[in-house]
Each structure stands twice: as structure tokens, then as C-alpha cells.
Amino acid sequence: MVTHKWQRAIILVVLIIGSIVMLFPFAWLVSTSLKPLADAFDGNFIPQHLTFSNFTQILANGSAASVGQWLGNSIFSAISTSILVMLLDSLAAYGLARLHFLGKKVVFYVLVGSLMVPFIAILIPLYLEFANLNLLDTYGALILPYTSNAFGVFLLYQFFLSIPKELEEAAIIDGANKFQMWRKIFLPLSIPATATLGMMTFMGVYNDFFWPLVATSSNSMRTMTVGVALMTIGPYSTNYPLLMALTIFSMIPTLIAFIFAQRQLLQGVATTGINI
Amino acid sequence: MSSISPAIAKKRVRKIGGSPLNQLGSFLFVLPYLIVFALFLAYPIIFGISVSLQHWNPMIGSGGFVGLGQYLGLFNMQSLTAQIFWTSFMNTAIFVVISVPFLVGVPLILAYLIYNAPVKGFFRAIFFFPSILSATSVMAVWAWLLQTQGGPINQIFGLHIPWLVRQPWAWVSIDLVTVWWSMGFNLIIIYAGITQISDTTISAAAIDGAGFLRTFRSIVVPQLRNVLSVVFIMSTIASFNLFAQPFLLTGGGPGQSTTSLSQEIYNQGFGLNHMGSASAMAFMMGLILAAVSFVQYFMVREGRS
Numbered sequence: 001m002v003t004h005k006w007q008r009a010i011i012l013v014v015l016i017i018g019s020i021v022m023l024f025p026f027a028w029l030v031s032t033s034l035k036p037l038a039d040a041f042d043g044n045f046i047p048q049h050l051t052f053s054n055f056t057q058i059l060a061n062g063s064a065a066s067v068g069q070w071l072g073n074s075i076f077s078a079i080s081t082s083i084l085v086m087l088l089d090s091l092a093a094y095g096l097a098r099l100h101f102l103g104k105k106v107v108f109y110v111l112v113g114s115l116m117v118p119f120i121a122i123l124i125p126l127y128l129e130f131a132n133l134n135l136l137d138t139y140g141a142l143i144l145p146y147t148s149n150a151f152g153v154f155l156l157y158q159f160f161l162s163i164p165k166e167l168e169e170a171a172i173i174d175g176a177n178k179f180q181m182w183r184k185i186f187l188p189l190s191i192p193a194t195a196t197l198g199m200m201t202f203m204g205v206y207n208d209f210f211w212p213l214v215a216t217s218s219n220s221m222r223t224m225t226v227g228v229a230l231m232t233i234g235p236y237s238t239n240y241p242l243l244m245a246l247t248i249f250s251m252i253p254t255l256i257a258f259i260f261a262q263r264q265l266l267q268g269v270a271t272t273g274i275n276i
Numbered sequence: 277m278s279s280i281s282p283a284i285a286k287k288r289v290r291k292i293g294g295s296p297l298n299q300l301g302s303f304l305f306v307l308p309y310l311i312v313f314a315l316f317l318a319y320p321i322i323f324g325i326s327v328s329l330q331h332w333n334p335m336i337g338s339g340g341f342v343g344l345g346q347y348l349g350l351f352n353m354q355s356l357t358a359q360i361f362w363t364s365f366m367n368t369a370i371f372v373v374i375s376v377p378f379l380v381g382v383p384l385i386l387a388y389l390i391y392n393a394p395v396k397g398f399f400r401a402i403f404f405f406p407s408i409l410s411a412t413s414v415m416a417v418w419a420w421l422l423q424t425q426g427g428p429i430n431q432i433f434g435l436h437i438p439w440l441v442r443q444p445w446a447w448v449s450i451d452l453v454t455v456w457w458s459m460g461f462n463l464i465i466i467y468a469g470i471t472q473i474s475d476t477t478i479s480a481a482a483i484d485g486a487g488f489l490r491t492f493r494s495i496v497v498p499q500l501r502n503v504l505s506v507v508f509i510m511s512t513i514a515s516f517n518l519f520a521q522p523f524l525l526t527g528g529g530p531g532q533s534t535t536s537l538s539q540e541i542y543n544q545g546f547g548l549n550h551m552g553s554a555s556a557m558a559f560m561m562g563l564i565l566a567a568v569s570f571v572q573y574f575m576v577r578e579g580r581s
Contacts, residue, residue, distance in 0.1 A: 007488050011389050018386065019402045022456070026405075028428050029417045041426035088309040095305030102299055107306060114317055116569065118517055120538050121562040122317065124545045124555045125324035129316075131334065148316035153309065178301060207410035209520055210538075214546055229412040229524060232419065240420045247413045254408045262401060265408070269461055270468035 033244035040240045054245035064235040067249050069220055070227040075253055077142035077223070078205040082198040084147050090194055093156035094182045098168070111150040119210065127214055141215040142223065146205050152197045155271065159193040160186060196268035199261050203254060224250045328555035335549070346556035357544075361557055363532060364540035365564075371536065372515040374447065378455045379511040380504065383463035388492055390463075391470050400467060404460035411520035418453045419525055440526050446534050450521045458514070462507045469503030470496060505576035509569055516565050537561050 032040060033054055035047045042048065058065050095101075096108055126145055130136045135144075163186065171181050187194070212223040222230070228243075228250050236243040258265065294302075328346060331339035350361050383403075390399045406414065421429050422439035430436060439449045473496065481495050497504075519538040522528050528535035541561070545554030 008392075011393050015386075015389055015393055015399050019399065022402055022406065025417050025421055025456070028421060032420065032428075041431075043426075043428065043431035088312060091305045092309035095302055099302035099305060100294065100299065101303040101306075107310070111313070114313070116566060117317070117321065118513070118562055118565055120517065120519075120541055121558045122320040122324055123541070124551050124558060125320040125327055126316065127545075128327065128332075128334065128551065129320055129323060144312070145316050147312040150313070178305070182305070203408060207408075209411045210542075214542075225410045225412040228410075228416060232412065232416050232524065243416055244420065247416045250413050251409060254410070258405070258408045266400065266404065266464050269404075269407075269464045 029244050029247060032241055033248055035241050037239055037241055054241045055249075057242065058246055058249065065227060065231055065246055066219060066222075067224075067227075067246065070222050070224045071249065071253070073139075073142065073221060074206050074224040077139055078202045078253075080139070081143045081146045081205045082201040084143070085149075085152050085201045086194050086198045088147060089152035089197065090156055090187060090190065091182065092153050093160055094186050096153070097157045097160035098163075098181075098186070099178060111153060114150050115154075123210070123214065126211075130215060136215055137217050137221045139221075142205075142212060142221075145211060145215075146201070146208075152201065155197050155268070156190060156193055158271075159190050163189060192264065192267075195261070196264045196271075199257065199264050200268045202257060203265070206253060324555050325559065327552055328559050330552050332552035332555070333549050334551055339552075342552070346553045347560060349553070350556065350560055357553055357557075360540055360544075361537075361560070364535050364537045365561075367533065367535055368516060368518055368537045370447065371450065371518050371534075372512060375451050375454050375515045376508065376511050378451065379459060379462060379515070380508050382455060383459050383466050383507075384497075384500075384504065386459075387463050387467040387470055388496060390467060392488070400464065403463050406457050407460040409457070412524065414453065414457050415520060415524035418449070422449055422525075441530055443530060443533055446522075446526050446530060450525060450534060453525065454515075454521055462511065465507055466500065466503060469500050473499045505572075508576070509572050512572060513565065513569060516561075516568070 028045070031045055031047060034050055034052070035042075036049055036051050036053065039048055057063060058067055096104060127136070130141050130145075133140075135141050167185055167189075168181060171185055176184065206223075207225060208223075209225045209229065212226045213229070216222050216226065228246055231237075231246055232243060236246065329343055330341050333339055346357075349355050350358050352358050353362075386403060390396050390403075393399060419440070421427055424430060424436070424438045424441065427439070429439070437445055439445050477495060477499070478491065481491050486494060517538060518536040519542070522534040522536055523539050523542075526534045528539055537557070538561075541554050541557045544550045544557060
């Protein structure tokens with residue numbers, strides 16, 4: 001449709017400038033983290049006195065930031081949540097898409113309605129509930145609340161609807177029961193969609209800030225996001241090189257996930273718009 | 277294994293319901309999810325409504341039933357709570373109004389440009405990249421970049437703009453950061469929408485002599501109506517839930533001018549321990565948000581038919 005060469009050139013130039021704008025903050029983040037504190041405000045993009053001391057200082061014993069602990073908490077809770085969500089949502093989506101029971105429609109519409117509830121509306125009661133259960137400041141608090149989101153059920157529901165009936169018929173001929181049908185046919189066929197759900201859940205939990213901020217209180221239970229935020233407004237508030245090094249640590253898991261599972265992630269996001 | 281004829285198998289698949297025992301078996305697949313749904317979503321909603329009808333302090337629990345008092349209090353403009361609520365509501369509304377057009381418009385244009393460019397996958401990845409970052413890392417970086425004294429942006433461009441500490445710059449900064457951070461999400465959705473427009477439609481337009489801009493205006497935008505309305509409604513909801521950007525960038529200032537509704541609810545509940553009135557605020561916000569999405573949904577549907 002683009003006929004003129006000059007139009008192609010303009011598009012390319014605009015996109016390249018856009019890309020530079022998008023990557024600029026990241027580049028400065030890296031550059032600042034490699035500078036000594038004295039050079040932080042020198043305005044040079046290329047560090048004049050290249051140093052890795054910010055990184056070693058954060059990892060050193062007695063550092064104000066417990067990076068290892070926070071990173072461990074975040075990764076553990078994000079992976080546990082993802083596994084739970086993939087399992088629970090896959091079973092529920094199979095039941096809703098392929099099986100029949102009394103009240104299925106009601107369940108379906110209740111779940112649709114629940115997608116409209118903003119998190120802020122349940123923040124306080126959820127906090128009080130976890131306080132009553134004595135689960136505040138535990139891994140339970142960092143995992144369980146995320147399992148109730150109905151998004152994944154719909155993602156997989158859509159996928160299961162598209163699987164041809166003939167496969168089910170063939171399995172019944174072979175004498176498979178419902179559970180075997182899920183286990184041997186629906187689960188394997190939905191691996192890409194389920195992996196996408198797992199990926200999005202991992203990112204969501206790892207990056208969440210609001211809930212872990214209120215649900216944890218001891219330094220050893222903090223997640224990476226909350227830890228970084230507390231350093232930002234606390235001990236590192238004026239030491240930008242140190243803060244930038246800490247920020248880079250906090251980005252590592254999602255960066256790795258993005259590099260290796262970019263396609264699944266983008267696919268998941270793309271379907272978000274089409275599903276709703 | 278028992279063997280069943282294909283005809284019977286077909287019948288079994290088609291048959292709706294089945295015996296009560298069979299239905300119970302089917303229900304068991306949904307049950308585990310329903311348990312966590314009940315415990316961590318349905319129960320908090322009901323419990324929250326109950327808390328919002330009481331004076332509630334986390335130390336002592338209920339301090340007495342007040343009925344709809346705390347909701348009505350939000351409309352009594354003499355009370356401090358009402359003033360705080362509506363001030364932060366207006367702040368949030370301002371943010372929604374200035375951010376949503378950019379969150380839909382900028383990705384729409386970029387998605388169309390990428391669709392017509394080489395190395396599409398590369399550009400999509402770059403523009404999406406900030407969306408994978410956490411609020412705290414994004415705000416930590418931008419709080420540094422936007423420092424008035426010695427911040428890289430002011431240094432590079434030789435400016436002296438008080439980005440985070442004076443209005444209207446505080447809103448400009450929050451908006452800029454939000455668009456940079458979350459626009460990629462919408463871009464991917466819109467791009468997927470463009471690829472679903474049939475090639476025949478686009479090439480037919482080209483044969484009719486429609487150029488780059490004409491195709492965008494007359495083919496792409498109208499065909500994207502559904503996708504754009506989903507993106508529009510989702511972005512409104514997301515912007516309404518504004519929390520981390522002012523909380524970590526401006527601290528809600530200067531003054532209270534960027535304190536969002538979510539931040540105010542957080543302050544009421546966890547700063548002042550007024551959990552009852554904070555719950556009332558939260559449900560009021562939920563109701564307003566539901567009403568706004570409802571109106572938007574019907575506006576969009578009306579426009580479609």
C-alpha cells in the first residue's frame with residue numbers, strides 16, 4: 001500500500017527515533033549504575049570512571065538492601081502462583097468449555113462479572129482476612145490472592161472451545177474418562193496457551209507492588225519491587241548509582257523471561273484484546 | 277478398555293447434562309478454582325461491604341455499625357473525608373482525561389507505522405519492552421531522569437524544568453512516564469487487530485488509489501473499531517486505578533495535586549487506620565468506575581450500529 005520510497009524512509013526514521021526514545025531511559029539506567037557517586041550528576045552518557053562497585057556494594061554483607069532474599073521471595077511466589085494458576089484455571093476452563101453441570105451458566109456469568117472488580121475494592125477486606133488467618137507476612141499472602149483472578153480461566157476457555165469435537169469422540173471410543181480426556185488431550189494441546197498464561201501470571205506477580213506493600217512487613221518477607229521502592233524513598237534516595245544498580249538487579253528475571261518467551265508473551269497480550 | 281461405537285460416542289458428547297452423578301463429576305473440575313475464587317475474591321467483596329458499613333480499626337475490629345453513614349459522609353462537603361475523597365477523585369479524573377487519548381492514539385499510529393515497516397518484530401519488541409518492567413523500577417529510573425538539579429533530561433537538553441515538583445509539570449511527567457511505560461501493551465493489541473484486516477480490503481483500497489494516509493483514515497481506523505473500543509475501555513480502567521506513578525514519583529504532590537484516589541484510600545486505611553471509611557471510599561470508587569465503563573460500553577455499541 002505504501003507506494004513511495006520517501007514514505008518508507010519517513011516511516012523508518014520515525015520508528016528509529018521512537019525506538020531511541022523508548023530505550024533512552026534504559027541506557028541511562030545502565031550508564032548511571034556504572035558510575036561512582038561523585039560522577040552521578042556529570043551529565044556524561046559514557047561513564048568517565050567505569051566501576052562495578054555499586055553492584056558489589058549491594059551484594060556485600062551488611063548492605064541495606066537484602067537483594068538475595070527479596071529476589072528469592074519474588075521468584076518463589078511468582079513461580080508458585082503461576083503453577084497453581086495454570087493448574088486451577090486449566091481444570092476450570094475445561095469444565096466450563098467442555099462439560100455440563102447444573103448451574104454452569106451462573107458460574108460463568110459470576111466469573112465474567114468478577115473481572116470488573118477493581119483490586120482497590122478488595123484491598124482492605126483482603127488485608128483483614130489475611131490478618132485474621134494469621135497469614136500476613138508469609139508466602140501464603142504473596143501467593144494465594146493472585147489465584148482467584150478469572151482472566152486465565154477465560155483465556156483457556158476460549159482455547160478449549162476451539163478444539164474439535166472429533167478428538168473427544170475418539171477418546172470416548174477408547175474408553176477414556178473425563179479426567180483422562182483433560183490429561184491426555186486438552187492439557188497437551190493447550191500447552192502454548194497455558195504457557196502464555198503462566199508467563200503473564202509470573203510477570204504480574206513478580207511486578208506487583210500494591211499488595212506486597214501492605215501484605216508484608218518484615219524485611220525478610222519483602223519482595224523485590226517493595227524492597228526497591230523502600231530503598232528509593234529510604235537509604236538510597238540520593239545515591240542514584242546505587243539505586244540504579246539495585247533496579248537492574250530487580251529487572252533481571254523479567255528481562256530473561258522476555259528474551260526467551262517474547263513470542264508467548266506478545267501472543268498472550270494480543271489475545272487479551274480479542275477475547276474481551 | 278471397553279469399546280463404544282462411534283455413534284454412541286457422538287451421542288455422549290452431544291448429550292447435555294447426564295445423570296446427577298455424572299454432573300457432579302463434571303463440577304469437580306471447576307470446584308478447586310471456585311474454592312480460591314470464593315476465599316480470595318467473593319468473600320473479600322462481601323466482607324468489604326460489611327466493613328464499609330462499620331467504623332473499623334485494624335487493632336480493635338469493629339467500632340460500631342454505622343449503616344450507610346460513611347457513604348453518605350462522602351457527599352457531605354463539610355466533612356474532611358468528603359473533601360479528600362472528591363479532591364483525589366478530581367485528580368484521578370484529570371489523569372484519565374489527559375492519559376487515555378495518548379494511550380490509545382500513540383500506539384494506534386505506531387502500530388500502523390510498524391505494520392508498514394521492515395523488521396516489524398524488532399520494533400514491536402522495542403516498543404513493548406517497558407511494559408514488562410515493574411512500577412518500582414520504572415519510577416526509580418524516571419525519578420532520577422527527571423530530577424530538577426542535575427537530572428539527565430534537564431542536563432542533556434540544557435533545561436531547568438521542575439518536572440516533579442511544580443504543576444503543570446508534575447502531570448506532564450506522570451503522563452509521559454505512563455505512556456512510555458504502558459503504551460506497548462495497547463500497541464500489541466492494536467497491531468494484532470491490523471493484521472486481522474483482510475489483505476483484500478487493503479489492496480482493494482490501493483487499487484482505488486488510496487494512499488498511505490487515506491488507507492489509515494478510511495480503512496484501518498474504521499475496521500479497528502472493536503479493538504480500539506476495547507483498548508479505550510481497558511485504558512480508562514487502568515488509568516482510573518492510578519497509584520504507583522504519583523506514589524513513587526511525586527509523592528502525591530506538589531501539595532495534594534497528584535494524590536490519586538487509590539493513594540488516598542491507602543492513606544485512609546493503612547496510614548490513618550480508618551478502614552471502614554477507606555472501604556466505603558473503595559466501593560464508591562468501584563461503583564463510579566463500573567458506571568463509567570458501562571456508559572463507555574454503550575456509547576461504543578451505539579456508535580457501532
